[in-house]
Amino acid sequence: MIPVKGFEGATVAVLGLGRSGLSAARALREGGAEVLVWDDNPTARERAEDEGFTARQLTRPEAFEDVASLIVSPGIPHLYPKPNPAVAAALEAGVPVDNDIGLFFRSLGGEGWDDLDSPPKVIAVTGSNGKSTTSALIHHILTEAGRDSQLAGNIGRGVLDIDPPGDGGAVVLELSSYQTDLARALTPDIAVFTNLSPDHLGRHGGLGGYYAAKRRLFAEGGPDRAIIGVDEYEGMSLAGQLAEGRADDRVIRIAVGRKLSGPGWYVFARKGFLAEWRKGRQMSAIDLREVRGLPGAHNHQNACAAYAVARTLGIGPREIERALHTFEGLPHRSQIVGEKGGVTFVNDSKATNVDAALKALMAFPKIRWICGGLQKEGGLEGLAEGLDHVSKAYVIGREAEGFALQLKGIEAEACTTMEQAVARAASEAEPGEVVLLAPAAASFDQYDSFEKRGEDFVARVQAALGR
The missing domain is CATH 3.40.50.720 (NAD(P)-binding Rossmann-like Domain)
Incomplete structure (x- = not known):
């Protein structure tokens, strides 16, 4: 404590x-x-x-x-x-x-820290999507490297429940916008911004308020190192506000799908390869295509963020690469739960908004897609880019028929229940296809949480596979 x-x-x-x-x-x-x-x-x-x-x-x-x-x-x-x-x-x-996050930051340090060879570090991760996987991956890399690491916040233990970190220890915090919005003290050593997409808009008075809640992690205390996803303008703006110039390597910019260049420090992933560039020179590269626990471009972004944190803490590229290959992923986030006859079953119940579901769709080429639930603001138009990957959609939820009608250009069947959706998808899936739960909606019309929805999917898959 x-x-x-x-x-x-x-x-x-x-x-x-x-x-x-x-x-x-x-x-x-x-x-x-x-x-x-x-x-x-x-x-x-x-x-x-x-x-x-x-x-x-x-x-x-x-x-x-x-x-x-x-x-x-x-x-x-x-x-x-x-x-x-x-x-x-x-x-x-x-x-x-x-809130408890503010209490944590005002209370963590102690007089004894002056006598430590390596004072503990706090790494805080926020963003719309990927922050849980990124936080868990950072913790995994640190642990595999023999570093003392604790995972807390919105994942793992409560921030005030952890043990006081010792010499060279690290505390990895996943922080939601609800947590960063109110905390009176926010002073991480390393802060990570993964990405931004519309979510929790009612709670924050709109998109600007939502972004402002995330930005507080960087503006209130000023981390020693900021790792910023720059695939959206909000991330680009934040990186620009924090950096003194293009060569300021206190800000590490990360991206997926495009190369970043310039005199600064960059980590990006393209076509399945992660690359680190610094001062105009490539420092390392990692092939992410065979990293089983991190499928798809959205997980490659998570890998870039975790890699950047590990490099900041002095861990070498090859050591990071070995740790990536032993990361099994998190439940309900691109979680492989079964395979049979060339068909893979993936649980991404955490994809509760359109942006997260699109990233899941883009991760696999041929999908039998289980979707639906309590729809959020903004409609489903943002899914259009990923629908080419969908062989057929199987829609669950109390408003399954209405949800299905919004999926233009693909075959969609209103199944209503998870049991029927899994049974239909499993019976129609062909070798090489993925049966993917990525709802693009909240769970509360049928389940108490996205975890309960994911657990139901896993149970139905196991039944379909005869386990």
Whole structure:
């Protein structure tokens, strides 16, 4: 645990008692704070009270008269579309609002770090798509290289639940826009921006607010090294704002599908090959085509980001390449779950938006595509480039017929249930094809989470394969 500093003897309120909220309450108490808690769910409140925390209803400004700060869990709106009533009460009372990420950064360092040969490093990864895989891949490369590494944040453990890192240790954080938007302290040593596509727009008041939430990771504290995906203008703009000039190698630009050139530091992937260029010279190249755990251009972008982080930390190209080949990928993200008769079954349930689904479609040449669910804003027009790869679509979800009608130029069958979709796709798939779950939609019309949807797909595939 990372004890929270700066609140010794003060009263701090914690709103939301899921994984991050409860761990924040424990870390605050460990640091000497008096902790009040609240959650609208009575079961969550009871669980916290069983640990000795005091529950207080926080929806009135007078509830904050003795409170030094309010710590808010990531899923609770603090501004858009409107503040949670407890957050609104804190704002009206003039009480600072923060989250567990802010507490982590203000509390991580210690006096003992001055005596370490190699002070610990914090690597923070944000972006619309690929941040989980990128974070896990960085952690994997570091571990394979014999480095002490912990994975936390939006993946792995809660940030305040980790062990204090030791000499030469690394903490790899996946940070969502919900987490970066509110944190009062953001001071990673290395910060990664993968890409940007429209998502969570209601929560951030539009695309500009969503980008601004991501940008805070780079603007608030100023990382020593910034690794920026420049396949969109937002990334190009961010890299330009951070760099002092074209040759400033504190900014490493990454891209897929095109060569980057100039006097700076670049890592890019084209036609399945990763290349590192620095000061106008190629430093190394890696063939990614046979890296089983990273199929497709979107995963090659993840590999570029992870490679750049590892190089910044002094790990050699060949050592990185060996680690890439032992990376098995993450559940629900381009996860190979079975093969039979030349047909491969891939679970990409995490492809909950159009951009992520398009990247999944572009990763394979011949696809039996399982898609559908609770459709997000913007429609499905952004999928057009990938539809040439689709032999047939099998649409699930309560609005399967309406979803199918939007898929122009391909055969689409409204199956509604995962069981029927997998059965139909498996029976019609031919050798060399991929049965791909990449929904391009949220799961909440049928499942509690994208994980539950992916688990259902895996179970149906295993049944179809006779396992």
